[in-house]
Amino acid sequence: MRWPWTWTATSRNGHRRGRNCRRRCTGRAGRSRWASITWVRPTCRGSCNCARARTRPASTAASALPPSPTGSTRAWRRRCRRSTAAWTRRCWKSSARAWRASTSKSTNPRSRPPAMTETPAIAAALLDWFDRCGRRDLPWQHPRTPYRVWLSEIMLQQTQVQVVLPYFERFVAALPGVRELAAAPLDQVLALWSGLGYYARARNLHAAARACVEHHGGELPRDFNALLALPGIGRSTAGAILAQAWEERFPILDGNVKRVLARLHGIDGWPGTPAVEKQLWALAQAQLPRARMADYTQAQMDFGATLCTRFDPACVVCPLQAACVALQSGRVAELPWPKPGKARPVRSAVVLLLVDAGDRVLLQRRPATGVWAALWSLPEAPDHALAREWFHGHVDASYDHGEALPVIDHGFTHYHLQLQPLRWPRVAMRAKVADNDDLRWAGRNEWASLGIPAPIRKLLEETVA
Ligand code: SF4
Structure with missing residues (x-):
């Protein structure tokens, strides 16, 4: 059986090619020979000649492999011949890539952004959104010291940024560093925290500062496990501190990030269950960019807090529309699943x-x-x-x-x-x-x-x- 799809391509010097053309293009070395490639969907070849789309064949004979659209035909065919199924998968992927390329406005394949389904593209889109709409004037960002980042992360647990702002300013004015916090009486720390709620956070903060003075020379440790060992610091908080204070590649998974990931990837189940949480951590890790970790971490938090909100997400202006499974399947209001109902006594x-x-x-x-x-x-x-x-x-x-x-x-x-x-x-x-x-x-x-x-x-x- 012959592979039913075919393709046409236009080279940089204007030549048009069909799938059987072997004439070499004279494009510049190091760049793709093709300016654009179009995969042509197979149509009915029956006696009716109705031109309806044909379905994909169940299998494809190795002898009928088409030439590679990117050159190195022989090597490509040799590699693929070992497994017809594997070749079929690759071919369908490349046809999808070619389709995306042919529908893109740009004619240069190298200059196009990567597809939104690829995780680096999600990070790039988030950073691009952050550059335009993110919050870059928060007090803990100027200067972004480990102590200020840590304090802000603890205060922001279960609490909105607008509520935290005056408390943060007052706290750092009274206790500007780890040593001052460790030396302060607990009553003073609780008084500075008074009104912010969840007072265990303040007690843990105080105990952690004392542990830093005792074991880490009065500094916050730049080590994931050492941070995790401090009172009140969990995996997400440790990741946020390392990413924002030292640009280290660690993911975060707070409530906002869980919501965005669940919608973006269409994850069913309440995010508090261990299986769902494990899945979300894996996605958060896979999406990390190679650089700009501090901005990326802040971008995730801002995106969940201001755009992909719980009750009123602004999908119309969302830069992740193309990749969002919840949007495409009409399940934005449904995801993430709420906590299984239980009335509070x-x-x-x-x-x-x-x-x-x-x-x-x-x-x-x-x-x-x-x-x-x-x-x-x-x-x-x-x-x-x-x-x-x-x-x-x-x-x-x-x-x-x-x-x-x-x-x-x-x-x-x-x-x-x-x-x-x-x-x-x-x-x-x-x-x-x-x-x-x-x-x-x-x-x-x-x-x-x-x-x-x-x-x-x-x-x-x-x-x-
Ligand atoms: S499209 Fe809507 S639901 Fe999906 S990530 Fe964007 S704001 Fe959230």
Whole structure:
């Protein structure tokens, strides 16, 4: 059976060739001989002569191989003859390449961008988009030191850039380096973090800075495994630090990148499952460019945060349209799959807002583990019976005189918290209870220097004079 596809080509000096023409072209050495190649789809050769497209043959005889369109015909045919199936695959690929070339505006095959289905082309398109639309004026980019990159990466976990900006500026002004952070008391770090949420990040940051001083000479280590060993640094954060601070070729996989990769490659399944995550890491690794790692890392984050957003992706202006499986299969809204549904439980508690004659508020340090760990908050109990018991042990007043304030609703990752505040003005502690490490009176001028959870801080500012 003869191979049904045929081709025509135009050389650089204007000669037109058919597949059986052996005349050599006089194009310049080192460049392709052909200015353009067009593969001609096979048409019906039956008696009806209807010119409909014919289907691809099941197999192709080695003796009927056409000449290579790129020269070195004999070697190419010898190589292909060993496996007709392999040759068929190559031939279909080259015909696809030729089709793309023939539909491209440029006539020079060397000057055309690579096909969007190839991973280097995706990185190139992202970098090109970043040069036009990316965020290049973020405070941690000027200067882009390892410490500032690390701090920004930790702050940006679960938090948007706009929220992080003032916290970042305040934090680096107070603690400009690893050594200053390690030497600072935890209370100061928590106070600087107060309002940003997920306070475990601040505690881990502090512990990691101390580990850097102890084991790495007060510097952030430039080693993936050493970074991974520090508290609060996972694989994606370590990759982001190495890529942005030292231009090293490490991938990242935060929520934005997961969403973009899942859509771009049409990955089914919730990205939190190990199998899907493994697939996404492999794709993230395969797409890495050879250079400009810092820009590429920032480009990925910006692309997911501003263009390929969760609910309103701007596919119309997306530079990755041609490669996006979700767009081409009409599954943009469907991908990535959401987390399997599970309603968050609701927990409730009573918090005691005790104000003394000097308008100071009684604050209690929370346990070292759990939510709002080690922060200063109001005395809290799971219900009124336990709250009453604590109250009578510490405060010289009647529990029943407490004024009920509006309930505070606060969402955590795993549950929803409803706090019922009760307020007592002008109370005093019992004589045997004094200020200690876990209990203290604090006036308004002291609140700023203490790590206080955002909902409690808001309550204090709204209800205490
Ligand atoms: S085409 Fe749409 S869904 Fe696909 S990567 Fe671009 S913005 Fe995201």
